[in-house]
Amino acid sequence: MERFAEVCELMHVHEDIIERVAGVMPPEDELFDLADFFRVFGDTTRIKILYVLGQSEMCVCDIAGLLGMGQSAISHQLRVLKQMRLVKYRKDGKAVFYALADAHIESILAQGMEHIRE
Amino acid sequence: MERFAEVCELMHVHEDIIERVAGVMPPEDELFDLADFFRVFGDTTRIKILYVLGQSEMCVCDIAGLLGMGQSAISHQLRVLKQMRLVKYRKDGKAVFYALADAHIESILAQGMEHIRE
DNA sequence: TCGTCATATGAACGTTTGCTCATATGATTA
DNA sequence: TAATCATATGAGCAAACGTTCATATGACGA
Numbered sequence: 001m002e003r004f005a006e007v008c009e010l011m012h013v014h015e016d017i018i019e020r021v022a023g024v025m026p027p028e029d030e031l032f033d034l035a036d037f038f039r040v041f042g043d044t045t046r047i048k049i050l051y052v053l054g055q056s057e058m059c060v061c062d063i064a065g066l067l068g069m070g071q072s073a074i075s076h077q078l079r080v081l082k083q084m085r086l087v088k089y090r091k092d093g094k095a096v097f098y099a100l101a102d103a104h105i106e107s108i109l110a111q112g113m114e115h116i117r118e
Numbered sequence: 119m120e121r122f123a124e125v126c127e128l129m130h131v132h133e134d135i136i137e138r139v140a141g142v143m144p145p146e147d148e149l150f151d152l153a154d155f156f157r158v159f160g161d162t163t164r165i166k167i168l169y170v171l172g173q174s175e176m177c178v179c180d181i182a183g184l185l186g187m188g189q190s191a192i193s194h195q196l197r198v199l200k201q202m203r204l205v206k207y208r209k210d211g212k213a214v215f216y217a218l219a220d221a222h223i224e225s226i227l228a229q230g231m232e233h234i235r236e
Numbered sequence: 237t238c239g240t241c242a243t244a245t246g247a248a249c250g251t252t253t254g255c256t257c258a259t260a261t262g263a264t265t266a
Numbered sequence: 267t268a269a270t271c272a273t274a275t276g277a278g279c280a281a282a283c284g285t286t287c288a289t290a291t292g293a294c295g296a
Contacts (some may be wrong), residue, residue: 095242115226116220194255
């Protein structure tokens with residue numbers, strides 16, 4: 001295969017593996033979306049937000065107070081979480097209450113926690 | 119609570135929620151490690167590497183060929199994956215074969231996939 | 237209606253990230 | 267031993283990210 005030629009000289013060794021694996025790769029954009037999804041979990045502020053929302057729905061101001069951060073920073077991050085459909089919100093007068101979008105998310109967090117304590 | 123004073127004026131509204139949630143927050147460094155862990159999944163190249171290693175163990179050169187990327191780029195990313203203990207490796211002569219560190223990882227990937235197709 | 241409050245948003249800025257290129261390391265073969 | 271090959275690594279650079287600051291929006295109460 002020409003596509004491997006520029007990388008290694010000894011391509012014939014594992015050609016069988018490569019052929020087989022190339023056949024079962026999910027489409028490019030699906031893997032991109034997957035990375036995009038996990039990227040959202042890859043920031044301490046957002047992890048904290050998700051964690052506290054796992055305990056209770058909360059307004060922006062509550063979260064900012066709880067995490068000791070500015071309202072703007074939290075609002076920006078909530079937008080990211082909202083875009084990835086990790087949180088939902090309801091408006092109540094001036095306040096906006098955020099909550100986890102579904103139970104899926106806590107389960108992913110829990111699995112991550114499991115892995116880092118081993 | 120003084121820590122909330124600079125954020126909002128109307129702090130007394132949800133003080134109860136805040137007190138309760140603050141009591142059950144995991145330690146700062148644990149949440150940091152968790153974000154650190156997920157950050158590794160938050161890149162297309164690394165997701166692809168994890169995906170192909172889920173199919174078969176593979177040497178650096180195989181991965182680079184399969185993904186159509188340079189050997190150096192793959193090697194750099196494998197170091198990140200190694201540091202987070204997501205992959206293990208064995209040496210065989212000049213080649214180094216990488217594999218997923220444990221089954222945990224595929225399960226996390228699968229859960230992510232589930233979420234993005236909904 | 238005006239002032240106030242909670243939230244959202246845009247620009248700016250410093251930091252982090254991921255790639256490339258060049259080179260180092262370490263093992264194999266001639 | 268010298269040449270070759272697979273992998274690792276450091277520097278450099280462009281792009282992406284997360285925070286802050288200033289300001290906009292939109293709802294409530296006086």
